[in-house]
Amino acid sequence: MADSSTALVNRTRSRGGTRPRAAAAGRRSVTAYLFLAPFLIIFAVFVLFPAVYGAWISLHVWNPLIDNRPFVGLQNFIDLFTPDSLTFEDFWESMRATGIFVVGSVPLLLAIPLLVATLLNRKIKGGTVFRAVFFAPYVLGVAVISVLWRYLLDPQLGAVNAVLGLLGLPSDTPWTVDVPWAWISLIGITVWWTLGLNTVILLAGLKGINPDLYEAASLDGAGGWQKFTHVTLPGLRPVMTFVVTITLLSSANMFGQSYLITQGAPGTQTRTAIMYIADQGLGQNQMGAATAMSYVLFAILAAVSVLNFRLQRDNTK
């Protein structure tokens, strides 16, 4: 890397100077773009263009079945912040559902994996087997784990209530059809499904902490808890920032679990933002309004991510 970057500097300095060099640089650029071309073509068509196209759609009343798609400026966005508009209540109800899910799932998806990673970081036999077992549900798709839990948690016919009944516990809990149970189910299932992902990332972080720091803390007379708060947590901070970010984003994008397990029930209380946006845009053909919603969701997620980075950085100082 070092030589190539100096080569770059030399070339920029001599720009317009020696002609053969500039020609060679041009030829190298052509070669590089030939290598990049297959990827960049797909990337431009299905990533770059849609990002801009979506913004354009959000400025229109856009129903794909109707040829007349009037330009309405920011009206779709204004509607989302106007209490008596058609979409206001449903949109913010779905954002609230997403918010409840994020607030309920993210702390558990940090605390439980951290605990499990600490256990796995001890000198245990079969550590890689445990790690693989904890990770296994994550390789199954959301559809698989959702139809599985939809069955297990069925209030009348499911295994969970049946087993609870055998144990003499209440056997009529409406796991999938009433709040707060539906939230407990959705959060619990998601923790069960994805805890292995965060566990293996945090475990790698724990292994990266310098053991000398623990020895130094021991010599200073630090106990287990003090070592955890003064060595483990600070040492884990960069990895933790990463885990917090990916967990926040994936929880905020929750769709399949609600779609398949609660179908938004009761009423539309567990219908998440993604579920509502997808339904408005692709189910109801209100594409202008739906793309506007997706940009509002994106803006909020970006703001939360930036805030998270700031907080973690300030903590380090």
Add this chain to the structure above:
Amino acid sequence: MSSLVTTTIPQNRLPRSRRRAPNALTYAALFIISFIIVVPLLWMLLTSFKTDFDAINAPASPIPNPFTTEAYSTLATGNLPILRWFANSLIAATAQTAIILVTASAAAYALARLDFWGKKFVFGLIIATLLVPGVIFLIPNYLIVDQLGWLDTLWAIIVPGSAGAFGVFFLRQFFISLPSEIEEAARIDGAGDLRIFLQIILPLSRPALATLAVLSFLANWNDFIWPIYVLLSPENLTLQPGLSVLQGTYSTHFGIVMAGAVIASVPVLILFTLAQKQIVESVATSGVKG
């Protein structure tokens, strides 16, 4: 033994190692968590071998009584073409993985080993999209796929998703770490970029390419929101939207629904068993590097 020493002369205690020796409690906790993880999956497998009657009437017992494969034969011969869905999923995931390996490795080679005009900009552009939530692309890509005539075809499942930034980023990190000596020797011998890429970089990167292949296959196989909206006819579905249809059709025939879930799980669980180490390691270090 050493505990004797420490109890008698506590002030001379040796510093304990970073990795604490496990006790019975550690193992108890790990076994309880394993139990919670594994039991629902076993329940799915066992329920798929139950009769319809048994699945509804004995929900508290996971053991099939009698043991039957009738759920699977109902699926194979019923109205829903689950074997077709299986084939569709297999074709789509394989094709997308192939496209990703070819396009991402070539792009990553340019970004990792070549100097060119606009390199920083191109790389920045690709990385920036890693953080954009997928919902932003959902509606515009639906319209683009419609324009291309790809709605309700496997093309919609194969091509758009292969434009992800992850593969390029992942391979670039690996290519950068390769030593440059062999490459320089080849250059002196007159090898061009294409030969260096095909005969030096790619063979050296087999482990990284294999890991990316497995991760790409899993991601495509498990994708849900996109296929439920772009695939429409029953015979064109892949397994994940198929499971949603299955649940709607056989709502309380739990044995059949679980059999469908098992069929959708088997390929990825086999893949995971074979490539467990690579998958877990690559995911684990993503946080340390990032």
